[in-house]
Amino acid sequence: MNISAVRAAIADAVRDAIPSLNCFGYVPDAPAEPCFYAGEVEIEYDAAMGRGLDELQITCRLLVSRGDDRSGQEALDRYLSGSGPDSVKAALEAARGAPGEMALGGLAHDLHLMAVQGYSLYQVGEVQYFGAELLVRVVGPG
Template structure:
C-alpha cells in the first residue's frame, strides 16, 4: 500500500462526499497535516502500519487517525456542524462518505489502493490548537487493509 495515495484518496472521499448545511460552505480536506486550515477542514494525520499480518507480505493493516476541525466563532453552532460530520449516517457524515469509497461488493477500496477500509471509531471530541488558532474538533480512526 502507498501511504500518500491512500491518504489523498480518503481526503478526496471526505471532500466530495460530505454535504454540509446551506451557509456553511464546503468541507476542505487534505491527505496531509496542513500548515493552515480553512474550516471546516478534514485532514489525515497519524499513520501506523502493522506489517506482515499474513505470510509473504500478502497483508498489511494500517490505522489512520484523521482530524476534523471546525471554526469556533460560535461554540454551539460549531459543535452542531461537527456533530453532523461525526454522525454515522446522513449527508454530512464523514463515516458514510469515507466508507462509500470502499466500492461495490467484490471491488477493491479507494479505487484499488487497498483491499478494504472501515471507520472504526471517533475519539478526542475537544478543543484543538492548530498553528496558534483554537478549533473544536474530533478524530476519526480508519482501519485499512491491503497487500503489503
C-alpha cells in the same frame, strides 16, 4: 500500499461526498475550517501470509470553527453523524467500493472507520477549533 496515495484517496473520498469540507491527504499548516485531513499513520506489516497484507491505522482529524460554542459543536456533530449528507462515516463507507471491488479506487482491499475519539478543542498555530479524531483502518497489499 502506497501510504501517500491512500491518505490522498481518503481525503478525496470525503471531499467528493461533502464538498463543503476542505480536505487534505496530509497535515495542513493552516487549515481553513471546516477541515478534514489524514494525519498520523501506524503500520502493521505482514498481517497475513508473509508480505501478503499490511494494515494501516490512519488518524484523521475533523476541525470546525470555534466562533460560537454551540454552532461549532453542532457542525462537528453533523459531520460525525452515522448518516446524512454531511456524514464523514457515510463518505468513507462509500469509498469501500461495491462487494468484490477494491477500496479507495483499487489502492486497498478494505477500509473501516473504527472509532471517533478526542472530541475536544484543538489548537493549530494560534487558532483553536472544535474537533475530533477519526481512526480509519485500511487493509491492503504488502
